[in-house]
Amino acid sequence: MAERGAIAAAPVEKLIDEFNKLPGIGPKSAQRLAYHVLRTPPDDARALAQAILDVKERIIFCSVCQNITDEDPCSICASTARDHAAICVVEEPLDILALERTRSFKGVYHVLHGVISPLNGITEDDIKVAELLGRVRAGGVTEVILAMNPTLEGDVTLMTLERRIHRDAPAVRVTRLARGLSTGSDLEYADEMTLTRALEGRQPV
Template sequence: MLYSNSLSRLIDMFKKMPGIGHKSAVRLAFNIVSMSNGEADEIIETIKNAKEKIKYCSICQNLTETDPCDICSNEKRDRSTICVMETPKDVIALEKTREYFGLYHVLHGAISPMDDVTPDMLKIKELILRLKDERIKEVILATNPSIEGEATAMYLARLIKPLGIKVTRIASGIPVGGDLEYADDVTITKAIELRHEM
């Protein structure tokens, strides 16, 4: 046995995180074990605190410590536009550009039959309820330009168009198969500016 049971379990826990392979998990586990008890306790307390305090905004479904979130409660935001994103990380990527001033809606994923992710598992019902607000004139579909993101955008467009709301899709400034969180500010800004109606 290469590692003790406790160390093996710690490595396995880190490997469950996205983007963490075996070598990175081993490195993180050894780093945790070599910390002082005070440092390790601080990490544990920070994780517990985040899990207890962070929740979904009751309006946009973004992660927040206050409900509604700062964006939804900001009266200066354009209330006629909702940008639909797959993840909270995508919202952060677009906010960093300082080029979009409307509201958001976070789906928490994309439709993916291969991964058994169906529309009812996403925050789509919550989006449709929001669209009853007569102030909303446009929904921007900013799902990732992947097969799953495109399928989700098409599904949403079919649901929203009958409501008489303009539906646009971000332009392909984002490479196919890419993720918004890794795109640079200029690329994301251009993708929003060059969006097209669906």
């Protein structure tokens, strides 16, 4: 960074350092972004700064589903068009965006904000498990869909939730996402694990 320090003014330097902290942004990209901001009209720069501030100051967690939102409850939880009897449980807010893009799920969500992983110091008390059980116990829920990622930690989280829900509300149906081949993919290029799962989960035609 020494050569750059010699040519950039302090405020520019500061902006480069801040961009550099962002995920996926290296020193070169940070420079490029900073000089881009330098050239943009003041209004655009102000809008960017304001957007960043708004995210921090106006975004809250939905008291129902724990998703990030600017109004409580969030638009999905407040919607009367959605089926509040079906809850889809996901690890992160981004997972909701992916599921919403499908337009095929009409129920509501619950965000755990993580998975159980003792190595990372995360037990079930550190993610939004109690909040989920509260919703299930409150009644009106007929199905909980566990949409964890197919990792060891995702699987263990799934097993734990299944047990807890079954204990607290035995009548509620608990399901998980199917595992197997992705659409449009080639059998030949599928990895062994995926193929094995797909075989295990085969269905009558």
